[in-house]
Structures are given as C-alpha cells and as structure tokens.
Amino acid sequence: MNQNNNKLNNIKNATCIIYCRVSSKEQTENTSLNDQEILCINFAKKCNMNIESIYKEDGSAMKPETRPMFNEVIKKLKNGVADVAIFAFIDRMSRNPIDAYKILQLVQEEGLTAVFVQENLILQTPIRAHEMLMLDTILGVSNYRVRQDNEKCKAGILAKALKGFRPCRPPYGYENDGPRDKRTAVINEKRANFVKKAFELYATGNYTISELANELYRQGFMYELQESQIIPKQSLISILKNPFYTGKYHIKQVDEYKAGNHKPIITEELFEKVQNFLDSAPKAPRKYNFKYSKLLTCITCGHCMTADVKKKHNGKQYVYYRCTNPKCNDRVCISETILDNDLKTYLKEIRLGLIPNKIVKNVLKNELYSHTQKLAILKRSKSHKYNAERQAWEDITRKNITDEQYIRGKLANINEKYGDLDSKIYVAEKQLETVNAKVSEAFENSLYDVFESFDTITKQKILSLVSNVFKSDGNRLKMTFKSAFRKIRKR
Numbered sequence: 036m037n038q039n040n041n042k043l044n045n046i047k048n049a050t051c052i053i054y055c056r057v058s059s060k061e062q063t064e065n066t067s068l069n070d071q072e073i074l075c076i077n078f079a080k081k082c083n084m085n086i087e088s089i090y091k092e093d094g095s096a097m098k099p100e101t102r103p104m105f106n107e108v109i110k111k112l113k114n115g116v117a118d119v120a121i122f123a124f125i126d127r128m129s130r131n132p133i134d135a136y137k138i139l140q141l142v143q144e145e146g147l148t149a150v151f152v153q154e155n156l157i158l159q160t161p162i163r164a165h166e167m168l169m170l171d172t173i174l175g176v177s178n179y180r181v182r183q184d185n186e187k188c189k190a191g192i193l194a195k196a197l198k199g200f201r202p203c204r205p206p207y208g209y210e211n212d213g214p215r216d217k218r219t220a221v222i223n224e225k226r227a228n229f230v231k232k233a234f235e236l237y238a239t240g241n242y243t244i245s246e247l248a249n250e251l252y253r254q255g256f257m258y259e260l261q262e263s264q265i266i267p268k269q270s271l272i273s274i275l276k277n278p279f280y281t282g283k284y285h286i287k288q289v290d291e292y293k294a295g296n297h298k299p300i301i302t303e304e305l306f307e308k309v310q311n312f313l314d315s316a317p318k319a320p321r322k323y324n325f326k327y328s329k330l331l332t333c334i335t336c337g338h339c340m341t342a343d344v345k346k347k348h349n350g351k352q353y354v355y356y357r358c359t360n361p362k363c364n365d366r367v368c369i370s371e372t373i374l375d376n377d378l379k380t381y382l383k384e385i386r387l388g389l390i391p392n393k394i395v396k397n398v399l400k401n402e403l404y405s406h407t408q409k410l411a412i413l414k415r416s417k418s419h420k421y422n423a424e425r426q427a428w429e430d431i432t433r434k435n436i437t438d439e440q441y442i443r444g445k446l447a448n449i450n451e452k453y454g455d456l457d458s459k460i461y462v463a464e465k466q467l468e469t470v471n472a473k474v475s476e477a478f479e480n481s482l483y484d485v486f487e488s489f490d491t492i493t494k495q496k497i498l499s500l501v502s503n504v505f506k507s508d509g510n511r512l513k514m515t516f517k518s519a520f521r522k523i524r525k526r
C-alpha cells in the first residue's frame with residue numbers, strides 16, 4: 036500500500052489518457068463503457084489529473100493491432116502526449132500479449148504510468164516481479180475465457196448444422212423442402228441443368244465469364260431470376276464458386292465445410308477444374324486514386340492531364356500525369372513526386388495564423404458549440420438536482436418520515452436520474468480546454484502542416500477550394516491561389 040502511495044504522488048497533476056473498451060463479439064463482457072469511464076475518471080480526479088482524451092472503443096482485443104483507437108492511444112503515448120494511461124480493468128487494455136507488451140514497453144522505457152483501477156495496480160518502472168505475474172495471470176485467464184466461450188459457441192452451431200439445420204436459402208438449382216426446422220434442399224431439375232451446363236462450359240476454358248453468360252442463353256439455358264434470362268456476371272461467379280453444388284456446405288459461422296444431406300449437381304473434379312480456371316483468369320487492374328486527376332491541366336493546351344502508373348526497372352511503381360490531347364504540340368508529362376514537392380512549397384506559404392481574428396473566433400465558436408452546450412446543460416442539471424434533493428428533504432421533514440430505507444431510496448432515485456454530475460462537468464470542462472488548445476494550435480500552422488494529415492479525397496477537395504490555376508509544363512507545377520487565400524500568403 037505504501038508503495039502505491041508513492042506511485043500516486045508521482046502522478047499528481049499529470050496528464051492522462053483514458054481507454055475503455057467493450058466487444059460485441061465477446062460473451063464475457065459485463066462492464067459498460069460508461070461504467071468503465073466513471074471508474075477511470077474518478078481515479079483521475081483523485082490525483083487531480085488533466086484528462087487529455089477519453090477513448091471508448093468497441094472492438095475485440097484478441098488479435099493484436101486490430102483496434103484503431105488503441106493504436107492511436109499507443110501513438111499518442113509514444114509522442115509523450117500524456118504521462119499516464121488509465122484502464123478500468125487489465126483485460127480492457129488487451130487480451131493479447133503483443134498489445135499489452137506495447138504498454139509495458141512504454142512503462143519501462145518511456146516512464147509511462149499504467150493504471151488498472153479495479154485491480155488497484157499501478158505500473159511504473161521498474162515493474163516488479165509480482166506485478167508482472169499478476170498481469171500475466173489475469174491476461175492469460177481472460178484470454179482463456181473468451182477462447183473457451185468461442186469454442187462452446189462454435190460447437191453449438193456445428194451440432195445444429197450436423198443435424199441438418201440450415202438457416203439460409205439454398206443456392207440456385209435447389210429448393211427448400213420440409214417443415215421450417217427440418218428443411219432440406221431438393222433439386223429443381225430445370226435450374227440444376229442450368230448450373231451443370233455452366234460448370235461444364237466454363238471447365239472447357241473457352242469462355243470468359245461474360246461470354247459464358249451469353250453462351251448459356253444462346254444454348255437455351257435460361258436464368259429464371261432475371262427478366263432478360265441472361266445471368267448477371269456476379270451471380271454466375273457465385274454459382275461457379277459455390278461448393279454446395281458438390282454436396283458439401285459451408286458453415287459460415289465456423290468457416291467449415293461439411294457433407295450436406297442434399298444431392299450434388301456436379302462432381303468434385305469438375306468443381307476443382309472450374310476453380311483453377313477462375314483463379315487464373317485475369318483480374319481487373321487495381322484502381323488507383325490519383326491525387327491530381329481532374330485538377331491538373333496542361334499548360335500548353337489547357338487539356339486535363341491523365342494519370343498513369345509506370346513500373347521502373349527496380350520494380351517500383353511511379354505515377355505520371357500526361358497531356359492526352361492529340362492536338363497538343365507539347366504532350367507534357369510530369370511525375371507525381373515533382374508535383375508533390377512543388378505543391379508543398381506553395382501550401383507552406385499559406386499561413387493559417389494570418390486568417391483574420393474575426394473568422395478564427397467564428398470557427399472556434401462553431402467547433403466549441405457542442406461542448407459549451409453540453410457543459411451548460413450539465414450545469415443546469417446540477418441546479419435541478421440540488422432543487423430535487425432540497426424538495427425531497429422538505430417533504431421528509433414535513434411528513435416527519437423516519438424510515439431510513441425510504442429516505443435512502445428516495446435520494447438514490449434522484450442520484451440515478453442525474454448521475455455523477457461533478458465528474459461529468461469535470462470531463463466536459465477538460466474537453467473544452469483540449470479542443471480550444473487544439474484549434475488554436477492549428478491556426479499557428481501553415482496550410483501544408485494540416486494538409487498532410489488529410490486523406491486523398493479531403494486533399495482533393497481542399498486543392499479545388501484554394502486553387503485558381505493548377506497546371507504543369509512538364510517541369511514543374513504552376514499554381515495560383517484564389518484571392519481569399521492570397522491574402523493569407525507569406526513567402
């Protein structure tokens with residue numbers, strides 16, 4: 036206990052990040068995000084900490100590096116944004132050793148303090164042997180429980196499936212027959228012939244998927260679910276990929292194939308042959324999202340420049356933009372790397388700090404609106420709660436009620452209705468501070484600094500918003516800003 040007191044002293048007034056997690060996939064959950072949050076906030080308040088942010092994630096922690104918010108927390112902690120990470124329980128942090136190790140490493144190497152409120156465990160370097168054992172044991176046990184639950188659940192689904200229970204509709208070529216709980220798939224002769232022919236023709240290797248669709252129709256095999264009676268490409272592909280036609284079926288929930296109690300339409304050999312052709316069929320080329328397409332024009336003719344991917348000798352791929360206007364004299368061509376570099380120089384000249392104060396204040400007001408509203412509502416609730424309590428006491432006194440259980444119940448009801456308002460207000464105030472600081476910080480940057488953190492689509496939107504001219508002569512990018520943005524430009 037003495038040890039914990041020392042540790043608590045170390046983190047007085049520190050900045051912390053709170054991380055809460057539930058998983059809709061795991062069955063062993065019992066503490067809601069809000070309950071976890073309350074536990075963590077109470078701890079933070081006790082140490083008078085500043086809460087940098089609160090993350091609430093819905094995600095399984097069985098596999099490492101699959102939780103976006105957890106990854107974000109790790110990134111922030113690595114960058115020294117906070118000195119303390121607070122979790123309600125050890126298994127809320129992680130159920131897998133790899134993610135857990137990341138936290139431990141931050142504790143040991145970066146001086147992070149990791150707090151697990153419910154276990155009353157505060158980890159600081161050096162981590163003691165008994166603390167490590169506790170951590171390992173709890174992680175191991177919780178991991179085991181989830182895996183065991185999953186196994187039980189899978190076994191249940193499998194047992195049902197083996198008894199012939201199939202919740203979904205059988206594929207084209209079969210019909211459902213029998214009572215609802217004991218349905219079996221029976222062959223529909225006409226549709227089954229269609230399916231069989233499709234497999235046979237495709238296995239010759241003479242047809243692409245769309246040619247096959249037409250050939251089936253030409254040979255008089257009609258697809259009954261389509262008005263044109265020609266099977267759509269995607270439906271044909273799903274038929275050709277479905278092992279159900281060989282008499283097996285796929286139990287999706289456990290990703291296993293079982294012999295079904297329905298009659299096969301095709302042999303397994305035929306199915307395999309078709310799979311081989313499907314695998315070797317040329318795939319659609321990968322779609323690139325070209326940053327500057329529809330934006331960049333040719334300086335000579337004004338035509339839009341088209342993006343293209345080129346592979347160099349070293350195997351690396353490069354994106355180029357070229358003028359495809361056949362009447363253009365220059366046929367300008369430029370690499371994306373050059374454009375990126377030139378753009379950087381342009382955007383660095385736009386100083387967000389030069390945006391007039393009036394505009395900044397308006398933006399800030401909008402950004403903060405929901406937070407200030409929330410805070411105002413909470414503060415109003417606080418006075419409502421106070422009034423409700425006063426009213427209750429007046430009643431009790433007036434009626435001379437002495438039944439303590441009744442009184443406690445009445446007060447508990449009020450508490451239930453309003454919740455822990457002090458904690459909520461504390462969090463709302465801290466959030467307001469954080470957003471305020473973040474927005475102010477953004478205005479100290481150049482447009483380039485914020486631009487870099489956006490995704491391609493946002494980048495495209497911003498470029499078309501700020502630029503007047505966006506063209507190239509093949510050597511460099513020539514860009515001019517719209518007048519509103521020229522005013523906040525500084526070379």
Ligand SMILES: [Zn+2]
Binds near residue numbers: 335336359363364367
């Ligand atoms: Zn041109």
